[in-house]
Amino acid sequence: MSSSTAASGRQSITEAAPLSLRAREPRVPADRLVAEMVPPPRFDSVRFDTYVPDPQQPSQTEAVSVLSTFAAGLGGAHPAGGGHGKRRWFARKPAAPTGPRGVYLDGGYGVGKTHLLASLWHATPAAPGQKAFGTFVELTNLVGALGFQETVRTLSGHRLLCIDEFELDDPGDTVLVSTLLGKLVDAGVALAATSNTLPGKLGEGRFAAVDFLREIQGLSARFRPLRIDGEDYRHRGLPAAPAPYSDEQVTRAAYATEGASLDDFPGLLEHLSRVHPSRYGALTDGVRAVCLTDVAPVPDQSTALRLVVLADRLYDREVPVLASGLPFDRLFSEEMLNGGYRKKYFRAISRLTALARDAKGLVAQ
Known part of the structure; x- marks a missing residue:
C-alpha cells in the first residue's frame, strides 16, 4: 500500500x-478552583438511596443512616449569621463547638466512601455556593491559589465542607490543614471527610508524625470516625x-x-x-x-x-x-x-x- x-x-x-x-x-484561574468545588461528574446523580450496601457489611448501612441524619441537621440559618464569610453587624458570635463538627468516613478503597460523601453534599439543604466538595489535594491547591486568609474568608460562609481522600503527605500540609479546618469549625462550618486512615493515625508511614502529634490530635478531634468495611465494589462480581x-x-x-x-x-x-x-x-x-x-x-x-x-x-x-x-x-x-x-x-x-x-x-x- x-x-x-x-x-x-x-x-x-x-x-x-x-x-x-x-x-x-x-492555566486555571483561582475563581475556577472555587466554582468547581462540587462533586465530580461521576457523582452528579448519586444519592443515599442509590448506594447499595453490601448485606454482609452492616457498617455500610449504618453509614447511610448516620450521614442522612447529619445532613438533615445542617438546615436552617448559618451559625455565623451570614454567607460568604461575612457576618451580620449585630449577629451573635457562634458558640464554640462542644464536640465533633464533622464525620470522618474511614475504610479501604472501593467501599463507596466518595459515593456517600457526594450523597451527603447533595442531601445538605443549602445552595451550591454554601457547600463545597473537593479532594484534599484540591483544598491545599486552593490555599496556594487564594492565600490562607482568603481561603478562610471564602469558605467560612459555607454550611458544609466535604474533603475526599483526606491524606497528610508532609508536615507543611499537616499544620496548614489543621489550622484551616480549626478556623472553619470556629466559623460554624460542618466538616465531612473520607480517607483510608483513621484521623488519629494521619501521617503514619509518611513522615515523623510524632513531631506533629499535637496538630494531628487536634485535627482528629474535629471528626466523629465512621468505619466502613467491605471489599472494593469495582471488583465485586466483575x-x-x-x-x-x-x-x-x-x-x-x-x-x-x-x-x-x-x-x-x-x-x-x-x-x-x-x-x-x-x-x-x-x-x-x-x-x-x-x-x-x-x-x-x-x-x-x-x-x-x-x-x-x-x-x-x-x-x-x-x-x-x-x-x-x-x-x-x-x-x-x-x-x-x-x-x-x-x-x-x-x-x-x-x-x-x-x-x-x-x-x-x-x-x-
Whole structure:
C-alpha cells in the first residue's frame, strides 16, 4: 500500500488526529478552583438511596443512616449569621463547638466512601455556593491559589465542607490543614471527610508524625470516625481487568474515537512533571477517552504520586483509558506498594482498572 493510500485510509477513520495530553499546558484561574468545588461528574446523580450496601457489611448501612441524619441537621440559618464569610453587624458570635463538627468516613478503597460523601453534599439543604466538595489535594491547591486568609474568608460562609481522600503527605500540609479546618469549625462550618486512615493515625508511614502529634490530635478531634468495611465494589462480581492491547489497536482506536487523546506513557509521565497537579482536571477538559501506548513501570515515587492524581481526575470524569504495554496492576514496584503511600497506589490501580474496563468498547472486534 502506498503512503498516500495509507494516509487516505487513516483520514477515512476520522477527520482529525487524536488530541495529545502532552501538548496541553492549561492555566486555571483561582475563581475556577472555587466554582468547581462540587462533586465530580461521576457523582452528579448519586444519592443515599442509590448506594447499595453490601448485606454482609452492616457498617455500610449504618453509614447511610448516620450521614442522612447529619445532613438533615445542617438546615436552617448559618451559625455565623451570614454567607460568604461575612457576618451580620449585630449577629451573635457562634458558640464554640462542644464536640465533633464533622464525620470522618474511614475504610479501604472501593467501599463507596466518595459515593456517600457526594450523597451527603447533595442531601445538605443549602445552595451550591454554601457547600463545597473537593479532594484534599484540591483544598491545599486552593490555599496556594487564594492565600490562607482568603481561603478562610471564602469558605467560612459555607454550611458544609466535604474533603475526599483526606491524606497528610508532609508536615507543611499537616499544620496548614489543621489550622484551616480549626478556623472553619470556629466559623460554624460542618466538616465531612473520607480517607483510608483513621484521623488519629494521619501521617503514619509518611513522615515523623510524632513531631506533629499535637496538630494531628487536634485535627482528629474535629471528626466523629465512621468505619466502613467491605471489599472494593469495582471488583465485586466483575470480570478481571482486560489485558493490554497492542500499540496498533490503541492507535487505531484513538483515531476512530472522537475526542480521544493519544500519548506514549513515558512521555506523558514526563509532561506531568511540568504541570501542577491542580491543573490535571483542566488537562483532561473535553477528552472523551485516553489512549496510551507503551505503559511501563513508574520509575520513581514523585512520578507515581503525580500519576495517582491524574488517575483520580480521569476516574472522576469517567474517561475510559485504553492502553498497550504492561497491565495497570504492574505500574508500581513492590517497594511502593509496601510503603507509606501504598493506599494511594492501590486506589490508582483500582480506578485505572475500572476505566480500562470502560474502554473495551473502543477496540474494534
